[in-house]
Amino acid sequence: MNMVLGLRCVICEKIYSPEVLYTCPACGAEGILDVLYDYEHVQSIFRPEILAARPYDIRRYEELLPIHGAGQLPPTKIGWTPIIEAKQLAALIGVTRLYLKDEGRNPTASFKDRASAIGVAKAIELGFGDIACASTGNAASSLAGAAAAVGLRSTIFVPENAPEPKVMQLLIFGARVVRVKKPATGITAYEAAYDLCTQACERYGWYNRNCAINAYLVEGKKTAGLEIAEQMRADVPDWVVVSVGDGCTIAGIGKGLAEMQRLGWIGRQPRLLGVQAEGAAPIAKTFFAGGELVPDRGESLAESIAVSKPRNWRKAIKAIRDSQGTMITLSDEEILQAQSSTARLGGVFGEPAGVAGIAGLKKAVATGVIPNSASVLAVVTGSGLKDVQVVRRTIKMPEPIEADMDGLDRYLKV
Ligand SMILES: *Cc1c(COP(=O)(O)O)cnc(C)c1O
Numbered sequence: 001m002n003m004v005l006g007l008r009c010v011i012c013e014k015i016y017s018p019e020v021l022y023t024c025p026a027c028g029a030e031g032i033l034d035v036l037y038d039y040e041h042v043q044s045i046f047r048p049e050i051l052a053a054r055p056y057d058i059r060r061y062e063e064l065l066p067i068h069g070a071g072q073l074p075p076t077k078i079g080w081t082p083i084i085e086a087k088q089l090a091a092l093i094g095v096t097r098l099y100l101k102d103e104g105r106n107p108t109a110s111f112k113d114r115a116s117a118i119g120v121a122k123a124i125e126l127g128f129g130d131i132a133c134a135s136t137g138n139a140a141s142s143l144a145g146a147a148a149a150v151g152l153r154s155t156i157f158v159p160e161n162a163p164e165p166k167v168m169q170l171l172i173f174g175a176r177v178v179r180v181k182k183p184a185t186g187i188t189a190y191e192a193a194y195d196l197c198t199q200a201c202e203r204y205g206w207y208n209r210n211c212a213i214n215a216y217l218v219e220g221k222k223t224a225g226l227e228i229a230e231q232m233r234a235d236v237p238d239w240v241v242v243s244v245g246d247g248c249t250i251a252g253i254g255k256g257l258a259e260m261q262r263l264g265w266i267g268r269q270p271r272l273l274g275v276q277a278e279g280a281a282p283i284a285k286t287f288f289a290g291g292e293l294v295p296d297r298g299e300s301l302a303e304s305i306a307v308s309k310p311r312n313w314r315k316a317i318k319a320i321r322d323s324q325g326t327m328i329t330l331s332d333e334e335i336l337q338a339q340s341s342t343a344r345l346g347g348v349f350g351e352p353a354g355v356a357g358i359a360g361l362k363k364a365v366a367t368g369v370i371p372n373s374a375s376v377l378a379v380v381t382g383s384g385l386k387d388v389q390v391v392r393r394t395i396k397m398p399e400p401i402e403a404d405m406d407g408l409d410r411y412l413k414v
Contacts, residue, residue, distance in 0.1 A: 002068045003042050007033035007215055010314045018066070022213040032312060033215035035066050043263050051230070056080040058117060058223040064259060065118065065223075066216045072121035074149035076107040079114055079223050083231050083377065086346035093362050097375040099237060101228065102348050104383030108145040108169075110138035110304075110354075111224065111249060111381040116146040118220035119209035123152055128207035130155060134190070134197040136162040137304050138382055143209050144173035155206065157197040159189030165387075211248040212311035218252040225256020228377060229266045236266045239370055241357040241378040244274040244327070245305035247283050247316030249381065254319030270377070272325035273370065274316065275360030277332060280306045283313045284327040287320065301332045301390060304353035304382060326369060334359040336394050339384065349384035357381075 006015040009024035009031045016024070016033065024031025042063045054060035058079035059070035067073070083099050090098035106113035116139070123131045133143050134157040147154035154175040158167060162179070170177050180196055182189040194210075201208040211217045229236060240257065242250040254272050261269045276284045277300030286293045298308025310316070320327060335352045338359035343349045346358075357378040364370040384391070401407040 002066065003038045003063050004066050005036045005038050008036055009033055010318075022208065022215070029213070030311075032213070032315065034315070035215055035219055037064060037259075039259070039262060046263055058114060058220065061223055061226050064219075064226060066219050067118065067121045068125055072124045072150065073117050074107075074120060074146045076113075076145070076149045078106055078117045078146075080227060081105045081224075083228070084346070084348065086342075086348075088345040089341065089358070092341060092345055093358075094365050094372050095361070095370070095374050095376050096372065097237070098361075099232075099375075099377040100342070100346055100348050101224065101377060101379045103224070103379060103381050104348070104350060104354065104385075106142075107149075108138070108141045109383035109386055110142060110351075111221070111379070112138040112142035113146065114223050115139070115211065115217040115220040115248070115252075116142035116209060118216050119143060119207070119214065120146045120150050120152055122216050123207035123209075124150060126207065128205070129153060130204065130206040131209050132156065132197050132201055132206045133209040134158070134194040136166050136190070138386075139209070139211075140175075141166070141169045141173075141386075144170045144175035147175065148173040155197075155200070157193035157200075159193050161189060169386075211246055218248050218255070218312070218315070221249050221252025222256035222259070224379060225253040225258075226260055227256075228253070228270075229257055229260030232377070233266065235375075236268070237270050237375040237377040239273055239325070239361075239374055239376045240270045241273040241275060241361050241364075241376060243302070243305050243353050243356040243360070243379075243381055244276050244283055244310075244316060245280070245307040245353065246310045247312035247314075249379075250274050251312055251315035251319045253379065254323055258319075258322065269323055272320045272323040273357075273360060273364055274320050274325065274327040275356050276327065276329050277302050277305055277335065277356065278329045279332070280308065281329045282308065283310055283316055284329050286313060287317050287327045300335075300352075301393075302335050302352035302356050303387075304351065305356060326364075328360045328364050328369065330356060330359045330363060334363065336390075338362065339391070340394055342380065343384070348380050350380040351382040351384050351387055352390060354380045354382040354384065
C-alpha cells in the first residue's frame with residue numbers, strides 16, 4: 001500500500017498530488033519535488049517484529065517508498081549492504097570508531113542501484129514499457145541492470161566519447177545505447193545527450209530516470225539512511241560521510257536517517273559530512289557562501305562526482321544543515337591516496353568517488369572539524385573494479401621474473 005500524501009516543491013513549498021509526473025508545475029525545472037508520507041500510518045506497521053520477517057534488501061522498507069508494494073522492485077538483491085568496522089583505517093585517520101558501508105556489493109556495484117530500482121518499479125506501476133536516462137556512469141549501468149531484471153526496455157543516451165568498458169556494461173544487459181555527438185553549439189556531448197533524452201521521453205512516452213527531475217529516485221537512495229539506522233540502532237554513528245556530485249545521494253541518506261529518528265528507531269540523527277572534489281565543488285561553495293548555486297568546472301578524476309551543474313543542491317544543503325553537518329573539498333591526489341588506504345587498511349576497493357568520503361573524513365579530523373572521539377560511518381558508494389585504469393596512477397605493474405628461486409630471491413630482495 002502506498003503511504004504517499006503528496007509532493008512538495010523545494011522552492012515554493014506548494015504541495016501537489018502524486019499525479020504530477022516530474023517537477024513543480026509553477027517553478028519549472030528547478031522545482032524538484034519532495035515526497036511526503038503519512039508517518040503515523042507508517043509507524044503503526046513499521047515495527048521491529050514485522051521487519052524481522054522481511055527480505056534483507058530495500059523491499060523491507062515498502063511503506064517508506066513511493067510505490068504500491070514491493071512486488072515491482074527488481075528481484076536482484078539491492079541494498080542491505082554490509083557495514084564493516086575498519087579498525088586499522090580508524091587508527092590512521094584518528095577516530096575512535098570507523099565503519100564502512102560497502103555499496104559496491106549491490107548488483108551493478110554501486111549505490112545507484114537503489115535509485116534505479118525505484119525508477120523501474122515506478123515505470124511499471126505507471127504503465128510505461130520504456131525507461132531512459134542520460135549517463136555514462138553508475139546511473140546508466142544500474143538502470144540497464146534493473147530494467148533487465150524486471151523486463152522493461154531501457155534506452156541510454158551517452159556522449160560519443162564514453163569509454164568502451166562502460167558502454168559494454170550497458171549493452172550486456174540489453175540496453176539500447178544511443179551515442180550522441182558533441183554538437184557545434186558549444187554544449188558538451190553529455191549535455192546534448194541529456195537534452196536529447198528529455199525530448200525523447202516526451203516524444204516517445206518513455207519514463208525518465210533522472211534524479212534532476214524525477215522526485216522518486218531519491219526515495220530509493222534514502223534506503224541507505226534507513227539501513228544505517230536499522231543496522232546500527234543504539235550505536236548509530238556521530239557522523240555519516242557521503243561524497244556529493246548532484247547532491248541527491250546525501251539528501252536521500254539524510255532523509256532516511258531523519259525518518260528513522262522520527263519513527264523512533266534511533267535516538268539522535270548523525271551529522272552529515274558532504275565531500276566534493278576541488279574541481280567540482282559547486283555545492284560546497286554554495287553551502288559556505290549562501291545564495292544561488294554557481295556552476296563549477298566539474299573536473300575531477302572522481303568521475304561519478306564531477307558534476308558542474310548539480311540539480312539537487314537545494315535538497316543536499318538542506319539535509320546537511322538540518323543534521324548540523326558540514327562540507328569539505330579535496331584534491332584528486334587526496335582522493336587517490338584514500339583509494340589505496342581504504343583498500344589496504346579497510347579491505348574495501350572503492351572507485352575514486354566511492355572513497356572520496358574517506359579522504360574528506362581524514363581532512364576533517366586533521367583540521368579539527370570532526371573530533372578524534374567521534375564514531376563515523378563512511379558510505380563507500382561504488383566499487384573500484386569498475387575502473388581499474390585510474391589505479392595505474394598510483395601503482396605500477398610488477399616486472400615479470402625468471403621462473404626459478406634465484407629470480408624470486410632477487411625480486412623479493414631476500
Ligand atoms: C552518483 C555517485 C555519487 C554521488 O551521488 P549524487 O547523487 O550525484 O550526489 C557518489 N559516488 C558514486 C560512486 C556515484 O555513482
